Amino acid sequence: MNQKQNSRTTGSAHWQQSQAQQSQTQQAQPVQRSYKDTLFRMLFNDKEALLSLYNAVGQTNYKDASQLEIVTLENAIYMNMKNDLAFLINLELNLYEHQSTWNPNMPLRDLFYVAKEYEQLIRKDTLYSSRLVRLPVPRFLVFCNGKMPEQAERIFLKLSDSFEKATDDPELELKVTVLNINAGCNETLMNACRLLKEYSLYVARVRTYAAQMDMNTAVNRAVEECISEGILEDFLLKSRAEVVAMSIFEYDEERERELIKKAEFECGKEEGMKTGIELGKAQGMRALIETCRDLGASREAALLSLKKQFSLSEEEAERQLGKFWFVSE
Secondary structure, three states, rough: OHHHHHHHHHOOHEEEEHHHHHHOOOOOOOOOOOOOOOHHHHHHHHHHHHHHHHHHHOOOOOOHHHHOEOOOOOOEEEOOOOOOEEEEEEEEEEEEEEEEOOOHHHHHHHHHHHHHHHHHOOOOOHHHHHHHHOOOEEEEEEEEEEOOOOOOOOOEEEEHHHOOOOOOOOOOEEEOOOOOOOOOOHHHHHHHHHHHHHHHHHHHHHHHHOOOOOOHHHHHHHHHHHHOOOOHHHHHHHHHHHHHOOOOHHHHHHHHHHHHHHHHHHHHHHHHHHHHHHHHHHHHHHHHHHHHHHHOOOOOHEEEEHHHOOOOHHHHHHHHHHOOOOOOO
């Protein structure tokens, strides 16, 4: 058995023994970011890897990675997030984005990004010339390993979905294709791009262990096992410390976003219940007042009933009675 095979056989068994050492390595070599980088971008920020992904998505067969030009803007930051990857090939401008949580606002975000990209690409041209300025065809893709609506494998988003008024023929449109890259989804795409499939398997491994143990332990165990099984092996061996730190950062942030969404839902539910209670109370007071009136009860009797049934002050009971006691004096 050679050394590499032996490593794969024994890797999973000794992963716990390396936790303290890995933790010390991460502390000694912190990952510096001026924005929230992603592991996806780190993986595919290479011409060969990116070309394999492009071929898998478009079912093309380009061989020469030198035909691909990466044009990701390092300063195109919006809300502390940036476009993951932008590149030119085949007269196309491709904007690839990775999302770990569902985001229906990608068309609007891509609108900002593509405007900045075009601004850079034609900076030597003038828009006041009689000559038509030529532009590469834009393509917008999002690779999502979060929970997609109805667990769909592919969803198409349009900028016009955000318009406050529906229109059959919007004068401004931008379409984004969202691909589900969770393990077990879009198998044809995954099989066409080995790196994407292995990334999906790594993410699934981290999530599984994160549900059972603290994040640091979960990520280190996932990394150790993936190396031993040949999943992203070369990449993980080369950049292990940074991958561990970045994965912890990403999944802590993902968990935080889920908690925020849950808190927003609970807050909305509470506000809805409060509104419903208040509406029900108002309808109840009106019904009581109108019933008293229709049965010939005196205004004083209706006032007393209001105070008793709804625990109102004299002033508030008088105010409600004035709203609904429609009797000519």
